Amino acid sequence: MRSTRRGLLIGLSSLAAAAATLVTARARAARFYDGPLSDHFDGTVFRDPHGAAPKSIGDLVRWWGTRGGEPWPDRAPSPFVDRPPPRVEGTGLRIAYVGHASFLVQTAGHNLLIDPVWSERASPFGFVGPKRVNDPGIPFDDLPPIDTVLVSHGHYDHLDVDTLSRLAAAHRPRVITPLGNDAVMAAHDPEIGAEAYDWHDRVELAPGLAVTLVPLRHWSARGVLDRNKTLWAGFVLETPAGRIYHVSDSGYGDGFRFREARDRYGPFRLAILPIGAYEPRWFMRDQHMDPAEAVQAFQDCGAELALAHHHGTFKLTDEAIDAPVRDLAAACRAAEIGADVFRVLRPGEVWAL
Template identity: 45%
Template sequence: MNRRNLLRSAGALVGITAAGGAGYAAHEGGNRYYNGPVSDHFDGVRFFNPDGAAPKGFGDLWKWRREGERQVWPENIPLSATAKPAARVDDLTITMVGHATMLIQMDGLNILTDPVWSERASPVSFAGPKRVIAPGIAFEDLPPIDLVLLSHCHYDHMNLQTLTRLQQTHDPLVITPLGNDTIIKGTGLKTQVMDWGQSASFKHTSVHCLPCHHWGARGVKDRSMALWASFVLTSPKGAVMFIGDTGFDKGRPYQGLASLGPIRMALLPIGAYAPEWFMADQHQNPAQAVEGFRIMGARYAVGHHWGTIQLTDEGRNDPAIALHQALEAQGVEATRFRPLQASDVWKVPPI
């Protein structure tokens, strides 16, 4: 494999960039994952961020790899103990598994976000970004899983091995944006596919699929053929927002949420942002996460997408440090926005 193709493949593996420039060339035969009408965020072949920046191209990827200042992470961080969740929780508890994987126990339901229990964020077991800390909940200690929120198809968020294990042991429903159901079809999981602006009911909870500023790919020729999204859960216990990945995009992912009621908990990404000239259009930094938290008027927030898998240049603890600095600078109590580490449990206070 030549250097150009190696860089292209490496970018697609970790969900940072793929080949190509700002424009999109039509894939031979059309979209391999989704066949639907043109919309304000789908051109008939690929999805896009309306009025937003397109993913960076190969030239920028090469510049970053050539000029970046990648910090050294520890190879392994011992996990002293794993969390052992209750079978059901009446109110609201968040348990950190790692990266963007969290267990939401809410009003009697058990919900997983972007579940990854594999050692690497990669299509192969022998290469690709490797986790430096074990999952905060052993897979065998999971309570009965009712629902999975799957935000997009990058390898650090969509892990087919984990999804197959979940189908075999829990058989949950997966709610995911357009096109992603095709990618996970082989797992045998039940899926409900949603477009931006759509809502669905699951038992006594409503799930709302909302825009965020990102993209998706599983290889070098399928960029943006499956949609990405954030979710808001609403139930009698309050509203919970989950964003797997997003660029800040002038705060647009955090606007217009008033109709969903007060957000009791927001699960927001705070990592994989350095260097910002390259990452800003797809990964917000901690200060932007705090600003988004304030825009939406959430009461509490968890900072995720840091400390588990090294995707970008910042040091392992840099996002947590920067989050505390941003909270202080923006006048937000540190107890309201916590950067959870693997196995941390937060019993969320009521609003």
Template identity: 40%
Template sequence: MKNPHFNPHKKHHRPDGFQNNYQSFRGKRWNELLRWRWQAWRAGHPKAITTPIEVVRPDLAFIQGNAQAGLAMQPAATWVGHITVLLQVGGLNVLTDPVFSERCFPVQWAGPKRHTPPGLQLSELPHIDVVLLSHNHYDHLDEGSMRALARQAGGPPLVICPLAHKKWLHRWGLQRVVELDWWDTHVIDATERNLRVPVVLTPAQHWSARTATDALRSLWGGFAMLSPDCHVFFAGDTGYSKDFVDIRQHFAREHTPEHGGGFDLALLPIGAYEPRWFMKDQHVNPEESVQIFQDIGCKQAISVHWGTFQLTDEALDEPPRALAKALAASNISPERFAVLPVGGSMRVPHRMR
């Protein structure tokens, strides 16, 4: 199948799809899958949780009031669970990879099931202006959640996503879709609010597949959202690579001290990483996530991609413990790389310029 977006001058493009910048993705063979599952069974993985995953009632008064504040909005982030975060920045309500369904699977009667409920129900969300969609895996691109957002009061959100996702989104009722290649910029221009917010698709080391025959046919990535009041980085799903040093260099001019410094907030994955021989090229572990935190030069981070779906061999509650050790080893305060409860919110200081 030919890649309609193919550009021979871009090293991550292939005639039939896409690839990573620094390590080409190779799908695991059947014998590797069997080896993983055999080793996990013999070792009794995943282990049961020993520390309950904290779930709190969201501060709906703050969230809804903030949603109506326009440009006086307090920059904030609320962890809905897994990879889904409600960002309130620049007068916009933004969702990252919305997943509200009970299971992340093609059908809702099988596959990984939620261990924690969404921190916000779909009915409790403010009107969502923008969805940042990182790629098409089922724990990131969830049909039921996207169809629900297409029906939200006030009209569907704008969806900003990597190349080759429109076919699914249009089918589900989302017609306002902007596809980006790595380093492309879309400026959210809300004239009635006197608002212009650049959103840049950044590289990640991962892969894509929605079916058994479409691996690497759509692009994946992270996002930099450069609102005047808060610069946010959302890593999406990723293994560790030099891409994050490149990202810091790419935004160096916007992040000089006189322009307010580095990213004010980063959403960084810390879960779904064991066994390393199987997961390392696609998912970071907490130690590598701390390295990303340092590479991109952000001021503060929130831990995501853990505590909701049992996808890999580590216990569901293990990532925060591993993160605490990695932060201590790098002499970074745990307050700078927060582990929020599901439903918890973080208020982020306004960007100083």
């Protein structure tokens, strides 16, 4: 029995190694974008001139060698399930939390998904990698007709090609994404048909509805050797209900990017801000805000209201499953911000403005 188990483990390890080798080889040869040079593209890779380079492979090995962090439950189901209406017309704004970084935004008779992930794992593999501990807050078959999808960057917990293929087959939405990510999607499924844009590009979606891609302090990769070969972005949504500033993943740094968004694209009615995946700080500080920094970003961008995301679904880092919400509450109390101003939803919950 012991030798059989050892053989099974060796076989699984060999399979994982072969799969990793294939992903690495594809990443080495991949070139996702070929366009003019800019202050954030050198002809091969993207960078944030106000940001920091991603951690090295050595740092990653160091973290993996010491990590473990707080354990998560295998399941943490939400008691909520949303079954949204077909449309929300006029100046109404309905935001449903699907989970992790995924939202359904309904306004102006338009249905828009942000970073949709319905897959069980945020991983290139179906058998290993971060596995969701709660179901999507909206069953896929209960989605209303989807007009537009926004995909912020290439990390697997944001760009889920299997979900995008399902959406393409069922809804044929317009897909808006930063430069290079369209090539990633097309390589998986040409039917996805994404449109790629640069920072500060503004895209009309419908009468009274537009989106602008805005810089954030982050990075991108889907393998070991394709770092920063695709661009990342946040989104400013212009809606009849007011402007929404959506921050996907971002470090805080000195707060420059949030003040820049306020000055260039504000005022904002709502900021959607990440609060999770922040421990250990020595590794995560440059790419993910902690809850106290999310509160500071909220103040910097000048939004009236805030909504949290990027927590409670996939264990990506070392903090406990409830730490982001608990730490956000403490940071809001310290800043005298009410829970009705900076809100936290569970998958399937809705905020109607």
